[in-house]
Amino acid sequence: MRAPEIVTTARMRGEAAGQRHLDALAPIFGDPRVGATMGGVMSRDVVAQMLAANEREWARDGFSSWLFFETATGTPLARGGLRRTEFDGRPEVEVGWTTAPDRWGEAFATELGKLSIEVGFERLGLTEIVAFTLPENGASRRVMEKLGFVYEKTAPYRHFGDHVLYRLNV
Numbered sequence: 001m002r003a004p005e006i007v008t009t010a011r012m013r014g015e016a017a018g019q020r021h022l023d024a025l026a027p028i029f030g031d032p033r034v035g036a037t038m039g040g041v042m043s044r045d046v047v048a049q050m051l052a053a054n055e056r057e058w059a060r061d062g063f064s065s066w067l068f069f070e071t072a073t074g075t076p077l078a079r080g081g082l083r084r085t086e087f088d089g090r091p092e093v094e095v096g097w098t099t100a101p102d103r104w105g106e107a108f109a110t111e112l113g114k115l116s117i118e119v120g121f122e123r124l125g126l127t128e129i130v131a132f133t134l135p136e137n138g139a140s141r142r143v144m145e146k147l148g149f150v151y152e153k154t155a156p157y158r159h160f161g162d163h164v165l166y167r168l169n170v
Helices: 019-029 032-038 044-061 108-123 138-146
Strands: 005-010 012-016 065-070 076-089 090-099 128-133 150-156 162-169
Touching: 005 065, 012 076, 012 108, 019 032, 019 044, 019 076, 019 090, 032 090, 044 076, 044 108, 044 138, 044 150, 065 108, 076 108, 108 128, 108 138, 128 138, 138 162
Parallel strands: 090 128
Antiparallel strands: 005 012, 012 065, 065 076, 076 090, 128 162, 150 162
16 A cells, blocks of 8 residues: 555645655754754755655655645645654654644644544555654644644653653554
8 A cells, every 4th residue: 555645635735756856855944943953953965865765765665755835825834644663672653744834833743633534544545554753843743632632651752752652542
């Protein structure tokens, strides 16, 4: 099964994220406000590597992140979707999101998270999805809870330190 490479929500259009999106995404991940929630500001080169990894994930897994644009304006708003990862030694499928900081508080993360969950459960046949963030990222934790995720544990995530893990089952 594959996720659709083009998706839409009430206010956004998502495209399978790839290197062609570097100019749209680099300013979002280069913003210090985003860096504070993502373990640091990302350089343009690091964002390019992330987008190359997204392309490999789409080819290998049939899903990964989308880059979302506001339907009304065409403005890049967010990156998010599903990806395979490992958390605390266990393979997982994670839903994640990063929204342009000037648009925080407008529920775009909740909107793309809901779409991602629907794709994961209904299209990909997943039975559970996780989400995780830094413990102090209250905004993302609130999005997780709005989407029905339940806190499971706190554990180290790669070199980023402790993260809180939430889980959602079908």
